[in-house]
Amino acid sequence: MGVTYDTGALVAGERNDRRMWAIHAELLALEIAPTVPAPVLAQAWRGGARQASLVRLLRQCGVEDMTEAHAKEVGLVAGSSGSSDVVDVAVVVGARRRRDSAIVTADPDDLRAIAEAAAFAVHLEVV
Numbered sequence: 001m002g003v004t005y006d007t008g009a010l011v012a013g014e015r016n017d018r019r020m021w022a023i024h025a026e027l028l029a030l031e032i033a034p035t036v037p038a039p040v041l042a043q044a045w046r047g048g049a050r051q052a053s054l055v056r057l058l059r060q061c062g063v064e065d066m067t068e069a070h071a072k073e074v075g076l077v078a079g080s081s082g083s084s085d086v087v088d089v090a091v092v093v094g095a096r097r098r099r100d101s102a103i104v105t106a107d108p109d110d111l112r113a114i115a116e117a118a119a120f121a122v123h124l125e126v127v
Helices: 007-014 018-029 038-044 049-058 068-081 086-098 108-117
Strands: 003-005 035-037 062-064 102-105 123-126
Touching: 003 007, 003 086, 007 018, 007 038, 007 049, 007 102, 035 038, 035 086, 038 062, 038 086, 068 086, 068 108, 086 102, 086 108, 102 108, 108 123
Parallel strands: 003 035, 003 102, 035 062, 102 123
Antiparallel strands: none
């Protein structure tokens, strides 16, 4: 059972959202290290002391690099799903590649449409 965090999950963690931190604590208790796709990190990262909570969250996550093959797969799914948000598509494609059972998100509608187009059944946990 793997879990992917999208940008909304990182932003919620950065804002010290109680629900997000409860989800994160539960995953860690189950010995599940959430995955953060590199484009998600790029979208959320601004650096500096204001992101201390995000740094703390990321210490307990794995960051997934985007290889050329992964980028090409994201492009194909973006085209077939009609989505222009390659970060959202990267979240779904990465979760599908790892066979994750859930994505933690603040934007379930877009991810649901992408997952359906990618023929990927995944639970969307909303924060």
